[in-house]
Amino acid sequence: MKAPRDFQNLKIFILEHNEKFPKRLRQVAVFALENPDEIAFGTAALIAGRAGVQPSTLVRFAQSIGYGGFSDLQAVFRDRLRERGSTYEERLDALSDTFGREGGNAILSGVVAAAGTSIDSLPATISAEEFNDAVRLLARAETLYLLAQRRSFPVTAYLAYMFGKLKIRVQLVSSPFGIDVEQMAFATKNDAAIAVSFAPYASPTVAHAQLLSEAGVPVVSITDSAFSPLAGLSKSWFQVAESDFGGFRSLSATMALATAIAIAIGEERRLKRKH
Amino acid sequence: MKAPRDFQNLKIFILEHNEKFPKRLRQVAVFALENPDEIAFGTAALIAGRAGVQPSTLVRFAQSIGYGGFSDLQAVFRDRLRERGSTYEERLDALSDTFGREGGNAILSGVVAAAGTSIDSLPATISAEEFNDAVRLLARAETLYLLAQRRSFPVTAYLAYMFGKLKIRVQLVSSPFGIDVEQMAFATKNDAAIAVSFAPYASPTVAHAQLLSEAGVPVVSITDSAFSPLAGLSKSWFQVAESDFGGFRSLSATMALATAIAIAIGEERRLKRKH
DNA sequence: GCTTGACTGGAATGTTCATTCCATTTCATG
DNA sequence: CATGAAATGGAATGAACATTCCAGTCAAGC
Numbered sequence: 001m002k003a004p005r006d007f008q009n010l011k012i013f014i015l016e017h018n019e020k021f022p023k024r025l026r027q028v029a030v031f032a033l034e035n036p037d038e039i040a041f042g043t044a045a046l047i048a049g050r051a052g053v054q055p056s057t058l059v060r061f062a063q064s065i066g067y068g069g070f071s072d073l074q075a076v077f078r079d080r081l082r083e084r085g086s087t088y089e090e091r092l093d094a095l096s097d098t099f100g101r102e103g104g105n106a107i108l109s110g111v112v113a114a115a116g117t118s119i120d121s122l123p124a125t126i127s128a129e130e131f132n133d134a135v136r137l138l139a140r141a142e143t144l145y146l147l148a149q150r151r152s153f154p155v156t157a158y159l160a161y162m163f164g165k166l167k168i169r170v171q172l173v174s175s176p177f178g179i180d181v182e183q184m185a186f187a188t189k190n191d192a193a194i195a196v197s198f199a200p201y202a203s204p205t206v207a208h209a210q211l212l213s214e215a216g217v218p219v220v221s222i223t224d225s226a227f228s229p230l231a232g233l234s235k236s237w238f239q240v241a242e243s244d245f246g247g248f249r250s251l252s253a254t255m256a257l258a259t260a261i262a263i264a265i266g267e268e269r270r271l272k273r274k275h
Numbered sequence: 276m277k278a279p280r281d282f283q284n285l286k287i288f289i290l291e292h293n294e295k296f297p298k299r300l301r302q303v304a305v306f307a308l309e310n311p312d313e314i315a316f317g318t319a320a321l322i323a324g325r326a327g328v329q330p331s332t333l334v335r336f337a338q339s340i341g342y343g344g345f346s347d348l349q350a351v352f353r354d355r356l357r358e359r360g361s362t363y364e365e366r367l368d369a370l371s372d373t374f375g376r377e378g379g380n381a382i383l384s385g386v387v388a389a390a391g392t393s394i395d396s397l398p399a400t401i402s403a404e405e406f407n408d409a410v411r412l413l414a415r416a417e418t419l420y421l422l423a424q425r426r427s428f429p430v431t432a433y434l435a436y437m438f439g440k441l442k443i444r445v446q447l448v449s450s451p452f453g454i455d456v457e458q459m460a461f462a463t464k465n466d467a468a469i470a471v472s473f474a475p476y477a478s479p480t481v482a483h484a485q486l487l488s489e490a491g492v493p494v495v496s497i498t499d500s501a502f503s504p505l506a507g508l509s510k511s512w513f514q515v516a517e518s519d520f521g522g523f524r525s526l527s528a529t530m531a532l533a534t535a536i537a538i539a540i541g542e543e544r545r546l547k548r549k550h
Numbered sequence: 551g552c553t554t555g556a557c558t559g560g561a562a563t564g565t566t567c568a569t570t571c572c573a574t575t576t577c578a579t580g
Numbered sequence: 581c582a583t584g585a586a587a588t589g590g591a592a593t594g595a596a597c598a599t600t601c602c603a604g605t606c607a608a609g610c
Contacts, residue, residue: 022557041353044598054559059599070598081356082312085395105403107542108535112397115531119391120360128380151436154429158526161426250534251433252527256390259525260383267382297587298576319568329589334569345568 003065007036007080013065021064024053028061032077040077044070088116092243107246114245118253125239126257134220134236135261139268141192144170145183145217147209148195149202154251155222155258156196162262168269173208189216194261195230196222196254198242209233222254278340282311282355288340296339299328303336307352315352319345363391367518382521389520393528400514401532409495409511410536414543416467419445420458420492422484423470424477429526430497430533431471437537443544448483464491469536470505471497471529473517484508497529 003013014029021029031051032039038047048055055070062073086094091113095106138144144163146156153174163170173183187193195209206229213219213233221230221237231237240257242249278288289304296304306326307314313322323330330345337348366388370381413419419438421431428449438445448458462468470484481504488494488508496505496512506512515532517524 024558037357041357043596045596055598056560056600057558060558078316081359082316084356084359084362087359105406107539108401108403108406108532109398111531111535111538112394115527115534116391116394119387119394119527122387123384126383128383131380131383151433153436154433154530157432158426158429161428162523246538248437248534248538251530252390252394255429255526255530256386257383259390259523260386263386263521263523264382299588318566320566330568331570331590332588335588 001064001066003067005076007076010076017065021061024057025061025064027051027053028057032061036077036080039074040081088113088120092117092245095245110245111248111250114243115250115252117243118241118250119256121241121243122253122257125241130236130238131260131264134238135264135268137218137235138192138194138220138261139265139272141190141218142169143187143191144168145187145191145193145212146170146172146174147193147205147212148174148197149205151249151251152196152198152202152205152222152254155254156194158255159194159258159262162259163265166262166266166269168265187212187215187217189218191217193217193219194222195219195234196258197228197230198224198249199228201229206230222257276339276341278342280351282351285351292340296336299332300336300339302326302328303332307336311352311355314349315356363388363395367392367520370520385520386523386525389518390525390527392518393516393525394531396516396518397528397532400516405511405513406535406539409513410539410543412493412510413467413469413495413536414540414547416465416493417444418462418466419443420462420466420468420487421445421447421449421471422468422480422487423449423472424480426524426526427471427473427477427480427497427529430529431469433530434469434533434537437534438540441537441541441544443540462487462490462492464493466492468492468494469497470494470509471533472503472505473499473524474503476504481505497532 001017004010011033014033018026018029028051031047035050038050042050044055044058048058051058059070062068062070065073067073091109095110095113146159148156156172156174160170160172171183193209193212195205197205201223209219209221209230210233218235219230219233221228221234222240223230223237224240224242225231226239228237238257240254242251242253276292279285286308289308293301293304303326306322310325313325317325319330319333323333326333334345337343337345340348342348366384370385370388421434423431431447431449435445435447446458468484468487470480472480476498484494484496484505485508493510494505494508496503496509497515498505498512499515499517500506501514503512513532515529517526517528
């Protein structure tokens, strides 16, 4: 038996052979895949204790899949951690010193790091419940009104495209024709709206959201803080904290959230239709 | 002397006190900050060898900043690696099993993981030289023509907004009026174009890019592979590999790249103006 | 129900480890 | 140049380590 020397393939290998392992060795296999960090850092005695086996069993396990011993196996788990690049936050820190001095490479890495940070922190500010509630609310709507201006406009443009593909009726309320208010007059409480705005909040977006909200149309917002004027008038709202680089914010995390919302609504409708 | 027990602050602490350390201890301090992974995994003897000091010096260093010993210090470096969440790729792997079964949370995490993967892989496909060349080319242009349709349209919408703030003249060639060709007739070789398109390549975008290219207008493209029709007719082009989740691709990485390009062009123009 | 081979627990072993200790060197200060 | 404290190198030490080994247990096959 010869197991691969890299973590990714080792994982697959172990999963495939899991049934063939005797009781205690399987115990080790399961523990290893579930607690890879423990394997990487712990000592044989410590890990064995946690996994409920003898240290010798760890060695036997490693040898049974073709490694020289436990230490050999541990090296694979350590390399896994080593090859994980540094955190986006660390990268941003490192770049903040050199901004302006270096060439375009620093700008690209900086924006990438900022986008990464934003995406990293996205799940933290959004609870599964809120997300599901909002999705259910939006999935019920006959027509979705999409509200955004300026920097946030690309988000609704993308949503409009996605909803189009999902065969969900939308009204993009950011037309250059100035008939926004007339458009929205058709909205009823059987519809719903998605409003996107970040500080400094574009006044048309807030006004439109207000108008719809007062007409009984449920509004779901994507914005940047609890102090946003959108937060108060929304049935539910999502906080997205886009990290900035040199004062510029990308839309990476907001786009990811928008994508998730669109997919989730599509999924919700698909399930409803089945019943 | 009492140094913090978490890596982030320890790093700051060491940097601040670096001058006060005696020669060998400073050697250790520098090595530790430059090779944090070595400290996390290596043994005292091994690390000492690499850093050019005696093992005892490592222990002395740790003790001099208030730690019990080297092992104590090492624990901080290990926690740093532990607390780095798993790779986006791993998260995607883990989710692929459960897609569809779980609720909206899985969808959100999935899209987030896919966006993270895309952003992770962005720097790999874009060399600093190419990026700088493209930026210089675009920074020279009098007017920038932005070409995109459908899914890629939000990217140019965002670019139009960014360039507007940077006081750079743009023409968004995706108007719903059908006067695109007439618009582009004004373009000269002193202008430039940014075209964005992914498979299946929207034919108007390709046609417009072709038109401009033949008129001697340099075109820079953002697309998804070397087989893209945009690749051939562009002065330079960027490859963005957006990972998908359940068949849907977000625009997170593309947005990050677009942001970086816009900032870099702004920076380039600012520097030019100074001279 | 007995035998055989695989599996497992736990003590034994030799090595490697972080740490301490002491002799020597270095450097600032008078 | 002399003196003392701080800094350093390197051997000494005892604890902790991975690994091996062996006796005991278990289950399958006849």
